[in-house]
Amino acid sequence: MTENMIAKLEALGFKRWQKGSFDRLYINASDLGLVCSYYNTGNIRSAEFQGEHISNCSARKLKFAKTFIDVKSGRLYSDHDWLRDAAQELIEQAAA
Numbered sequence: 001m002t003e004n005m006i007a008k009l010e011a012l013g014f015k016r017w018q019k020g021s022f023d024r025l026y027i028n029a030s031d032l033g034l035v036c037s038y039y040n041t042g043n044i045r046s047a048e049f050q051g052e053h054i055s056n057c058s059a060r061k062l063k064f065a066k067t068f069i070d071v072k073s074g075r076l077y078s079d080h081d082w083l084r085d086a087a088q089e090l091i092e093q094a095a096a
Contacts, residue, residue, distance in 0.1 A: 001074045008094035014069070023071040029062040032086040036063070049082060 006025065010016060013031035017024050028034075033050035036059050047059030054062075065079035067087050076091065078084035 001069070001071050005094060006071065009069070009091070012090050012094055014090075016071075017068075025069040025071060027067050027087055027090070029065060029067070029083055032067070032083055032090070034059065034062050050086065 006016065009025055014025040014027045017026055029049075034047065035049075036047045037045045039045050044056040044059050047054050047056060049059070049062060062080055062083060065083055067076075067078040067080070067083045069076050069087075069091070076084060076087055078087060
């Protein structure tokens with residue numbers, strides 16, 4: 001992965017993290033389209049992902065899932081399919 005591509009991804013919301021032999025670009029679910037409103041207790045009141053209403057349970061899963069690109073291999077990793085697909089779209093957008 002080139003430095004130019006990394007810069008484009010960072011402009012789209014990815015954050016670079018480096019430690020030891022690890023070099024990754026992480027992105028939050030909120031940067032991929034998760035929007036939540038909360039009760040005063042901190043629990044999710046309602047949620048949308050990319051404009052579509054989703055359950056509070058799904059929102060919690062998205063919120064705490066990890067999605068990142070391994071910079072050395074260029075591989076995308078995610079705990080959730082929706083986030084992986086949304087991140088892949090951003091990667092393709094940056095590559096264009």
